[in-house]
Amino acid sequence: MINLPSSAWGCNLGSCEEFPAPGTEIFFFEDVWTVSVFGQEFGFNKPMILLFLGAFVVIGFFLYAFRKPQIVPRGAQSVGELGYTFIRDGIARDVIGKGGEKFVPFLFSFFFFIWVLNFMGIVPGILFPVTSVFAIPVAFALIVYFTWVPLGIIKQGPVGFFTNIMFPPGLPKPLYLILAPIELISNILVRPFTHCVRLFANMFAGHLLLTTFSIAAWFLFSASIGGLIGSAVSFAVVVALTGFELLIQALQAYIFTLLTAVYISSALHAEH
């Protein structure tokens, strides 16, 4: 189930001239099984199965943690409450402010779901961050986009929403000639794009780096001083990068949620 360039396994003990560098092919998976619904074929591959697994893990953990809530939390409940207060106080109340409480479940689900999906990149036996498949962050970003744009149109009115975006107050009048189109494009078109690309590219780059150094450790390994040192250094880099990825995964899930909160807040309260 771990996807590697087909040549990579055989490249060891100096059997290959050239380093079998991994490319984008490590992100494409064969279908494990296919289902036919009304003549339409649906394939299930590894990222898709992991997506369902991630959903089950998040739902399962929080159902378990809050199955019998007590006033003095113990065990799983205190972990669950820690996560909840982190999202509510650190993101919803601080960023959105008034009216932020309503969005806690939305932000909470996003944060933990994305974190679990990212975390699968370093779980032994899985070793694939699901969010490095571009379609998945795109779907997340679209959910956020179709939440905050209608919300802004409802709260500020169709005209008010766009004028608030295009004309931030407190600037000299001629500047609006340049600023208004830039603000419109950057808020309506570029925002959802960077929102998903940020998460995708971080996970994509991280997975590619880990794969490159893992293959290097295997490729360089041979019964010579240079080979042993090269292999050991590559392996040490893999271990260090795994620790680094642990940080990046949590950070990217946090940033995605934080930006979601910022967008929702910009829809709820226009800048004055």
Add this chain to the structure above:
Amino acid sequence: MTLLAELSGSIGSVGYGLAAIGPGVGIGIIFGQGVQAIARQPEAYGVIRQNMLLGFALAEALALIGFVVPFVYGV
């Protein structure tokens, strides 16, 4: 069309290198100023860290787009 110069090989990685200059400077400034702000006012740590990460994410997006685009548009 006259050809002035020709370049072959992994041009995408050169492009990524160029794309990383600006965000590199930007992220350095963001974290440098952020640490300075925390040192001046440690009690505002939460707010400063949050805004620091927000600025970091916005600056970083440019470098990441530079990283992804060569994969999208081929060799």
